[in-house]
Each structure stands twice: as C-alpha cells, then as structure tokens.
Amino acid sequence: xxxxxxxxxxxxxxxxxxxxxxxxxxxxxxxxxxxxxxxxxxxxxxxxxxxxxxxxxxxxxxxxxxxxxxxxxxxxxxxxxxxxxxxxxxxxxxxxxxxxxxxxxxxxxxxxxxxxxxxxxxxxxxxxxxxxxxxxxxxxxxxxxxxxxxxxxxxxxxxxxxxxxxxxxxxxxxxxxxxxxxxxxxxxxxxxxxxxxxxxxxxxxxxxxxxxxxxxxxxxxxxxxxxxxxxxxxxxxxxxxxxxxxxxxxxxxxxxxxxxxxxxxxxxxxxxxxxxxxxxxxxxxxxxxxxxxxxxxxxxxxxxxxxxxxxxxxxxxxxxxxxxxxxxxxxxxxxxxxxxxxxxxxxxxxxxxxxxxxxxxxxxxxxxxxxxxxxxxxxxxxxxxxxxxxxxxxxxxxxxxxxxxxxxxxxxxxxxxxxxxxxxxxxxxxxxxxxxxxxxxxxxxxxxxxxxxxxxxxxxxxxxxxxxxxxxxxxxxxxxxxxxxxxxxxxxxxxxxxxxxxxxxxxxxxxxxxxxxxxxxxxxxxxxxxxxxxxxxxxxxxxxxxxxxxxxxxxxxxxxxxxxx
Amino acid sequence: xxxxxxxxxxxxxxxxxxxxxxxxxxxxxxxxxxxxxxxxxxxxxxxxxxxxxxxxxxxxxxxxxxxxxxxxxxxxxxxxxxxxxxxxxxxxxxxxxxxxxxxxxxxxxxxxxxxxxxxxxxxxxxxxxxxxx
Numbered sequence: 001x002x003x004x005x006x007x008x009x010x011x012x013x014x015x016x017x018x019x020x021x022x023x024x025x026x027x028x029x030x031x032x033x034x035x036x037x038x039x040x041x042x043x044x045x046x047x048x049x050x051x052x053x054x055x056x057x058x059x060x061x062x063x064x065x066x067x068x069x070x071x072x073x074x075x076x077x078x079x080x081x082x083x084x085x086x087x088x089x090x091x092x093x094x095x096x097x098x099x100x101x102x103x104x105x106x107x108x109x110x111x112x113x114x115x116x117x118x119x120x121x122x123x124x125x126x127x128x129x130x131x132x133x134x135x136x137x138x139x140x141x142x143x144x145x146x147x148x149x150x151x152x153x154x155x156x157x158x159x160x161x162x163x164x165x166x167x168x169x170x171x172x173x174x175x176x177x178x179x180x181x182x183x184x185x186x187x188x189x190x191x192x193x194x195x196x197x198x199x200x201x202x203x204x205x206x207x208x209x210x211x212x213x214x215x216x217x218x219x220x221x222x223x224x225x226x227x228x229x230x231x232x233x234x235x236x237x238x239x240x241x242x243x244x245x246x247x248x249x250x251x252x253x254x255x256x257x258x259x260x261x262x263x264x265x266x267x268x269x270x271x272x273x274x275x276x277x278x279x280x281x282x283x284x285x286x287x288x289x290x291x292x293x294x295x296x297x298x299x300x301x302x303x304x305x306x307x308x309x310x311x312x313x314x315x316x317x318x319x320x321x322x323x324x325x326x327x328x329x330x331x332x333x334x335x336x337x338x339x340x341x342x343x344x345x346x347x348x349x350x351x352x353x354x355x356x357x358x359x360x361x362x363x364x365x366x367x368x369x370x371x372x373x374x375x376x377x378x379x380x381x382x383x384x385x386x387x388x389x390x391x392x393x394x395x396x397x398x399x400x401x402x403x404x405x406x407x408x409x410x411x412x413x414x415x416x417x418x419x420x421x422x423x424x425x426x427x428x429x430x431x432x433x434x435x436x437x438x439x440x441x442x443x444x445x446x447x448x449x450x451x452x453x454x455x456x457x458x459x460x461x462x463x464x465x466x467x468x469x470x471x472x473x474x475x476x477x478x479x480x481x482x483x484x485x486x487x488x489x490x491x492x493x494x495x496x497x498x499x500x501x502x503x504x505x506x507x508x509x510x511x512x513x514x515x516x517x518x519x520x521x522x523x524x525x526x527x528x529x530x531x532x533x534x535x536x537x538x539x540x541x542x543x544x545x546x547x548x549x550x551x552x553x554x555x556x557x558x559x560x561x562x563x564x565x
Numbered sequence: 566x567x568x569x570x571x572x573x574x575x576x577x578x579x580x581x582x583x584x585x586x587x588x589x590x591x592x593x594x595x596x597x598x599x600x601x602x603x604x605x606x607x608x609x610x611x612x613x614x615x616x617x618x619x620x621x622x623x624x625x626x627x628x629x630x631x632x633x634x635x636x637x638x639x640x641x642x643x644x645x646x647x648x649x650x651x652x653x654x655x656x657x658x659x660x661x662x663x664x665x666x667x668x669x670x671x672x673x674x675x676x677x678x679x680x681x682x683x684x685x686x687x688x689x690x691x692x693x694x695x696x697x698x
Binding site: 340 | 597598599600601609612613615616617619620621629633640643644656657660663664665667670671
C-alpha cells in the first residue's frame with residue numbers, strides 16, 4: 001500500500017520544491033515519511049532469501065552461504081531453519097542429510113556459548129531484529145537436545161552427552177528459579193548414553209533421578225496446585241496480606257519440591273519440603289516475581305496503610321516488612337491446612353494417583369531407555385510467536401494447535417517404525433530408532449502400533465520459561481516513540497494554525513494597506529515556521545527508534561517428542 | 566423544645582449514617598482490592614463448604630461468612646468515611662485480627678456483634694442475605 005502510493009506522492013513532492021506553499025511542504029514531508037518507513041518494515045522471515053523456509057523447504061548450500069554473507073546477524077536463524085527444514089522435507093534416512101543436520105545444529109548451539117560473557121548475556125534475547133539471532137530459551141534447549149539425538153543415533157555418545165547436559169542447563173537457566181529441566185526425555189537419553197558407555201550405577205543416578213523427578217513434576221503438578229487453590233478458596237482470611245504472600249510462595253515451593261525432594265517422598269513430605277524451603281523464595285519474591293508482587297500485594301498494602309493511617313512512605317515500608325516477617329508463621333499453618341485437605345478431601349485420590357503414575361511411568365521410561373531399541377517420534381508444529389501492541393513491541397508465544405499448555409504427559413497409540421535408524425513417518429514427522437550397536441542397524445520395514453508418551457512438549461516449555469525482561473525495555477521504547485509522535489503531531493497542528501492565522505492577518509493587511517500590519521503577519525509566519533521545524537525535529541528524534549520486538553523464531557521445530565514403550 | 570428536636574434530629578442523622586455506612590460494601594465493593602464482592606464471597610463459601618468444614622469444623626461456614634462480611638463492611642466504611650472513633654477503634658482491631666490469626670479474628674468479630682453498631686451491621690448483612698437467597 002505504502003509502496004504503491006509512494007511514486008505519485010514523491011513526484012508531486014518533487015514538483016512542489018519549486019514553490020513554498022505550506023500544503024506542498026506538508027506533502028513533501030509525508031512523502032519522505034513514507035519513503036523512510038517503507039524501507040524499515042520488512043520482517044526477516046518475509047525476505048526473499050528466507051521464503052523457502054515458510055514452505056518448510058530447505059535451501060541450497062549456496063543460498064545458505066549467501067544468507068550468511070549478506071546477513072551475518074541471521075546466520076544462526078538460517079542454520080536452525082535449514083536444519084529443521086531438512087528434518088521435515090529432506091531425505092531423513094540419508095546419512096549425508098543426517099550429517100548436514102547435525103553440523104548445522106552444532107554450529108548453532110556453539111553460538112549460545114557466547115552467553116558466558118555477561119555483556120552478551122544481557123543481549124541474548126535479541127530484542128531488536130538488527131541484533132544477532134541467538135534464539136529463545138526453548139529454541140536453544142531444543143537445538144541442543146536434537147543435536148544430542150542425532151549424535152546418539154549415530155552411536156556417538158561421547159558427543160551426545162554434553163549436548164543433553166547443555167539442554168538440561170539451558171532449560172533450567174531461564175526459569176524463574178534454578179530448577180532442573182522438566183523434560184524427562186533429556187534424562188532418558190542421557191541415561192541411555194551413560195549405560196552404553198558402561199558408566200557405574202552411581203554415576204547414572206543423576207539421570208535416573210532426573211527421570212523420576214521430571215515425571216513427578218508433570219504428574220503431580222496439577223493435583224497439587226488444585227489443592228493449593230482449594231485451600232486458598234476455603235481460607236477464612238484469604239485477603240490477608242501475609243496469606244496471599246504465602247500462597248504465592250507456596251506455589252513456587254511446590255514446583256521446587258516436585259523437582260528437588262527425595263524420590264521416596266510422600267505427598268505430606270512433598271508439602272513439608274515446600275514449606276521448609278519457603279525462605280529461599282521469600283527473598284526472591286520481590287525480584288523474581290516483581291510484576292505479580294506489584295499486582296497482587298502492593299495495592300493491598302497501600303489500602304491497608306490507608307486504613308491504619310500510615311500512608312506515608314515509612315508506614316508503607318513498615319507494613320510491607322511486617323507482612324514478610326509473618327510469612328514464615330503463615331507458611332507453617334498453610335502447610336498444616338494443605339496436609340489436612342490432602343488427607344481428608346477428594347484430592348487424596350488424585351494425589352495418590354499422581355504419585356503412583358510418577359513411579360510406574362518413570363520405571364517404564366528407565367526400562368525403555370536401557371533396552372536394546374529405543375523408539376522416538378517427533379511430531380507436529382512447534383509454538384509460534386506473534387507480536388502485539390501499537391508498535392508490535394510485545395512478543396507472545398502461542399501454543400501450537402498440536403500441543404498443550406497443561407503440565408501433563410500425554411499418551412497415545414503411535415504407529416511407528418521399529419527398525420534401527422531414521423524413518424520418515426506421517427507428513428513431515430519422523431522417527432528414530434536407537435539401537436545399542438551399529439551391527440543391529442539393519443533396515444526392515446516393520447511398523448508397529450505402540451503406546452507412546454510425550455516426554456517433551458515444546459509449547460509448554462516455550463510458555464513456561466520466564467524471567468525475560470526485554471519486553472519491558474521495548475515497552476519503554478514504545479512509550480518514547482508514542483510520545484515523540486504525539487508531540488510532533490500536536491506541534492504540526494500548531495504550525496498549521498499559525499500559518500492560517502498569518503494568512504488571515506495578511507488578508508486583512510491587504511484590505512487596510514497598513515505596512516506595520518504586514519510585519520505582524522510575517523512574525524506569525526516565522527512562529528509557524530519555527531513550530532513546524534520543532535515538529536520535524538521531534539519526529540526525527542522518535543523515528544529511528546524501532547520499538548518492535550524481534551519477529552524471528554524457528555517455526556519449524558517439532559511440538560512433541562514421543563517415547564514408545 | 567427546639568434544642569431537643571435538634572439533638573433528636575442529629576442522633577437520627579447519625580443512625581441513618583451508620584446504617585448507610587454498613588451498606589457501602591454491599592453497594593460498591595469493586596472499588597477496593599482488599600475485599601471480595603459480597604455475592605462472590607457468599608458463593609465461594611457455599612461452593613467450598615466441605616473444605617471449610619474440614620479445615621475449621623462443622624457448622625462454621627455461616628459464622629465465617631458473617632465475620633468476613635463484617636470485616637469487609639468496616640473496611641469499605643473506613644476507606645470511604647470518617648467513622649466515629651469508637652467504631653474506628655473496633656474496626657482497626659478487627660482488621661488487625663484479620664491480618665493476624667483465624668481465632669483472633671473470630672473472637673474480635675464476636676465482640677463487635679455484641680456492640681450496638683455491630684448489630685446494625687449484622688442487620689444489613691441479614692437484609693442482603695434475605696434479598697439474595
């Protein structure tokens with residue numbers, strides 16, 4: 001739209017240079033605006049060189065090299081898109097393609113290493129599209145995980161293991177608090193590698209524990225949070241400040257407990273573990289949960305201060321400190337109420353079922369991980385990223401239609417190849433059957449329908465990972481841009497008014513034929529010109545600021561990773 | 566005679582004002598973060614009655630509802646008007662108890678219901694419950 005109008009307006013503007021009519025000047029200004037904005041708008045994935053990826057098609061090696069040269073900041077994005085396009089549309093059974101995919105993934109993952117540098121760390125999420133792409137946390141984790149899968153399929157455990165470790169680390173790193181990963185498949189594949197390498201049982205313990213704890217996290221999270229909500233809903237003093245704070249802390253405490261408490265913990269012990277570790281989270285509540293804290297508690301504290309006639313800063317601070325001071329005491333009574341309800345209400349059954357499911361499923365996963373054949377399937381389209389806000393300054397992850405936000409392990413009967421190696425399955429999905437040794441990698445077309453469990457859901461992972469601050473930075477920039485535009489618009493209207501006033505004075509001067517009157521008109525014209533100049537300067541100050549969030553993401557990743565058991 | 570009439574008029578004005586103050590919460594509770602809307606509170610306690618009885622004992626729901634209504638009535642009145650110092654002190658005590666402890670809260674609430682102004686607040690609650698049941 002902008003591009004098609006541009007030549008007409010520009011040519012009019014060019015002709016208008018010959019006269020100083022204010023309307024023509026305005027047109028010239030508009031034409032320049034259009035020319036400027038039309039150059040800035042194209043998002044990376046819509047650039048011609050990236051278009052094949054929109055159709056899930058890989059590009060040739062030459063085209064990929066061309067992208068690397070012409071747009072080095074998008075190299076990692078192009079490599080990741082190419083790797084996943086090859087997984088989706090390439091000949092996945094070909095050794096050369098597998099090697100190419102693995103190489104692309106490795107190159108991408110190695111660029112994440114520069115996050116060790118604190119300067120780069122703060123820029124890691126590439127708030128701007130003109131900064132080097134480093135992927136979002138779930139993309140990095142998944143890239144590292146898939147590298148491990150391809151290396152493990154090639155019976156290269158020495159190389160695969162560090163990638164699984166890295167995936168665990170990358171997943172844990174960007175959570176609100178330092179948890180391990182909740183993707184059981186990362187631990188299951190690590191265990192397989194450790195077992196193949198002949199590592200002792202004690203050295204395998206981290207991976208075995210990881211399987212149990214991540215499965216427990218997914219099986220018990222919903223019933224435990226439901227129990228917490230029920231306790232809050234049946235709380236006599238649910239609006240008391242310390243109680244509200246205690247619920248916030250207990251929620252995080254329960255997540256922590258599910259991923260950290262000893263494997264043989266009962267429901268009661270899990271709740272107790274969460275309450276005992278509450279002090280870890282009390283300190284973090286105002287920093288790690290700043291927005292929730294402000295929304296849920298700051299307003300309550302302010303009202304409370306008004307009631308108590310302590311609305312001054314010191315009074316507010318004292319009330320806040322008192323609320324924090326009371327949390328430990330409230331936490332202990334909250335723990336008792338949770339345990340009472342867990343034992344005596346209908347929640348008991350759901351909780352015990354969750355605990356039982358954690359045990360039985362993790363045992364099944366361990367058996368599948370250690371068996372001669374381990375069957376993995378990769379299906380569906382991963383989460384998408386959309387931009388919202390007046391200036392596209394907010395980026396939001398949308399759950400894939402193939403996925404779910406719920407913390408659950410989905411189960412389904414999956415028709416899967418069972419012979420060793422890579423196989424194209426339905427559409428763009430693929431399966432890999434890991435075999436203990438190369439000799440057993442014999443190709444036979446044998447498809448079986450088997451119960452399978454989703455042990456890594458990318459949408460949930462993408463939505464769960466939080467603590468990113470770049471949206472706020474962009475929000476600030478959007479506000480600045482909006483302010484400059486508003487000031488520019490207002491002063492431009494002011495300039496028009498002054499021009500109009502000058503014209504009126506000039507007309508009346510002509511009628512009265514008074515020279516001194518003309519000077520007044522020129523003075524008003526001068527003021528109009530200065531106002532117009534000011535408007536232009538303010539507009540130019542705001543113009544180079546691009547508050548849009550980064551639109552780049554790897555849309556070709558798989559939503560679900562299944563383990564057939 | 567004129568003075569007596571004025572005193573009676575003033576006292577009558579105070580009574581109306583107190584009754585009105587006890588109604589403020591039921592009229593416009595959404596203005597404040599620290600209180601739940603009356604109908605929402607009533608429905609919540611009805612819905613979670615089983616859990617409430619497990620946690621606080623049998624037949625406690627109506628007392629909890631009544632005391633929470635009282636706390637909310639006083640909370641809204643405190644933030645909207647200049648209360649009489651006696652009521653203000655009682656309201657502050659109840660709020661402190663609410664912020665501190667379950668038993669302390671119930672005890673403080675029972676004490677207020679024994680007072681004359683407590684009875685006025687209670688009658689407003691009953692009126693609300695009668696209309697909404």
